[in-house]
Amino acid sequence: MVLPEIGEETEAVVRFLQRYASYPSVSADPTCEQGMRDSRDCIAGFLRQEGFAVELVAAAKHPLLLASRSISPQAPSLLLYGHYDVQPPEPLELWESPPFTPTIREGVLYGRGVADNKGAHTILLHALCRTLRENPSCPWNLRVLLEGEEEIGSPGMEAFLKEHRDALRSELFLLADTGTCDEEHLSLTTGLRGLLTLELGVTTAATDLHSGLGGPMPNAAQVLAELCAGLHGADGRVNVGGFYDDVQAPSAEELASLRDISEEDLRRDAGIQAFAPHEGSALYAQRFLPTLEINGLSGGWQGPGVKTIIPAKARAKISCRLVPDQSPEKIFQQLQKRLQDLCPPWARIALSPEARGKPYRFPLEDLRPEGTSPGFPARAFRLLQTATREIFGTPLRLSREGGSIPLMCAVQEITGMNPLMPGFFTARHRLHAPNENLPLATIARVYRVFRKCFQELFQPGP
Ligand code: BES
Ligand code: MN
Numbered sequence: 001m002v003l004p005e006i007g008e009e010t011e012a013v014v015r016f017l018q019r020y021a022s023y024p025s026v027s028a029d030p031t032c033e034q035g036m037r038d039s040r041d042c043i044a045g046f047l048r049q050e051g052f053a054v055e056l057v058a059a060a061k062h063p064l065l066l067a068s069r070s071i072s073p074q075a076p077s078l079l080l081y082g083h084y085d086v087q088p089p090e091p092l093e094l095w096e097s098p099p100f101t102p103t104i105r106e107g108v109l110y111g112r113g114v115a116d117n118k119g120a121h122t123i124l125l126h127a128l129c130r131t132l133r134e135n136p137s138c139p140w141n142l143r144v145l146l147e148g149e150e151e152i153g154s155p156g157m158e159a160f161l162k163e164h165r166d167a168l169r170s171e172l173f174l175l176a177d178t179g180t181c182d183e184e185h186l187s188l189t190t191g192l193r194g195l196l197t198l199e200l201g202v203t204t205a206a207t208d209l210h211s212g213l214g215g216p217m218p219n220a221a222q223v224l225a226e227l228c229a230g231l232h233g234a235d236g237r238v239n240v241g242g243f244y245d246d247v248q249a250p251s252a253e254e255l256a257s258l259r260d261i262s263e264e265d266l267r268r269d270a271g272i273q274a275f276a277p278h279e280g281s282a283l284y285a286q287r288f289l290p291t292l293e294i295n296g297l298s299g300g301w302q303g304p305g306v307k308t309i310i311p312a313k314a315r316a317k318i319s320c321r322l323v324p325d326q327s328p329e330k331i332f333q334q335l336q337k338r339l340q341d342l343c344p345p346w347a348r349i350a351l352s353p354e355a356r357g358k359p360y361r362f363p364l365e366d367l368r369p370e371g372t373s374p375g376f377p378a379r380a381f382r383l384l385q386t387a388t389r390e391i392f393g394t395p396l397r398l399s400r401e402g403g404s405i406p407l408m409c410a411v412q413e414i415t416g417m418n419p420l421m422p423g424f425f426t427a428r429h430r431l432h433a434p435n436e437n438l439p440l441a442t443i444a445r446v447y448r449v450f451r452k453c454f455q456e457l458f459q460p461g462p
Helices: 004-020 030-049 118-134 157-168 220-229 252-256 263-270 282-288 328-342 376-392 408-415 440-457
Strands: 053-057 064-069 077-083 103-105 108-110 141-147 172-175 187-192 194-203 291-299 313-322 348-357 397-401 422-425 437-439
Touching (some): 004 118, 004 440, 030 064, 030 141, 118 440, 141 157, 157 408, 172 376, 194 220, 220 291, 220 328, 263 282, 282 397, 328 348, 348 408, 422 440, 437 440
Parallel strands (some): 077 141, 077 172, 187 397
Antiparallel strands (some): 064 141, 194 313, 194 348, 291 313
16 A cells, blocks of 8 residues: 555555554563564664675674664764663553554554554664765764664663763764654753662562451552552652752753643653643643652452452552652662651562663753854754754754653763754653554654755755
8 A cells, every 4th residue: 555645755654664564572571572573673674785794793692783884984974862662561451452563454554562662763873874875975884873772771772882982982872762742843852860670579478368367468459559558658759768869950041941831731641641740830730740650560460350369469569750850879878768758567578779870961962053062962953953844844842851861961971972852752652551652653753854954954064
């Protein structure tokens, strides 16, 4: 089937993405080795065909893919980052088409990874490679870094960055993996929240007990529920001593980025009835305040029918989003102390930290033409502004985001680079949730923006 309304170039993007997103590359799932490999082969095949040399570099669990097309050591370098791993697709029964059978319905492509992040880097790479075909003498060295562990907290990235620091250092670094306020705007992300994820285990007995013994017997599920309930006040504030100590208020510039974003759009796009209690406006709380979320609870009997037990064990997965200047280590200790204080003498708890990443801030001075940096980020920023205005018909917005890319601070600290992060995900795209999607119209518009930016950027001259 042809999709005439999006044009031949975008159609090639969509066709490739349908194949690429059909390989299940869930980095957290040990049974997805084959899908991880197929995804790497798929994107490596594309890059090789476009003249890139591609190598795989071992990381903690899944190798990352490093591709390059170099012309001369004197030429400036452009680095593109993306991740080929995806989040688990469960709960499967809520998908309207299978998560790894990317399907187009009413102008929208559905499938795990079609937005986050296979979709985003497919758009970027196709725009880049089309432009290279047109202009094979492009005066830039090009590098592409595709990670396979972003969705599990980038455990292999720090070592990789340290080892490849010099080879990676580039005049311009582009990373498309963040959000925007609505479908009509493209954003440039100026900050990301940090992250701390952990597992909380509660044990109250050596084995489950017959609930006929109940009355005096401790119940792990009950204790877990009470511990979790003790982590927030009725006003929505996190009830952990010291949690807000290091929270920095946003600058006037950052605050201004919330101007004319609609809370009603946010509510509708997320498909919620009403916001839960929070401090400040919903948009403020989402970007500038830290959170603590229960990601999942389990324990006891959840199967069909009756099983009258008192569970001996229960578990919760918890994640905190952190803002400047909170530190994941300090928050972990505060949380540990709070949970120990809440824990009754009839239970034992165990806390194991999982992913962590510091909050990240982009140095806004890099965008100013008179800035001290070599000037490429400022130039690319202007190109992005112009192309966005032309193609979206709206101004490029600067905004901090509520999500996290845990490797960002390591990139900044180890390589000194700060990526330009054009963002176009919205709550409608259902990242990490069932029915993840990306409208073809969004793919077409974002593709045209990057196509135009690369065409201009690769013109010889200043
Ligand atoms: N693409 C997201 C991050 C994102 C999404 C930033 C939307 C801004 C707006 C990224 O792939 C992601 O989901 N990261 C995880 C990291 C975690 C699993 C270690 C996150 O933020 O939960
Ligand atoms: Mn992502």
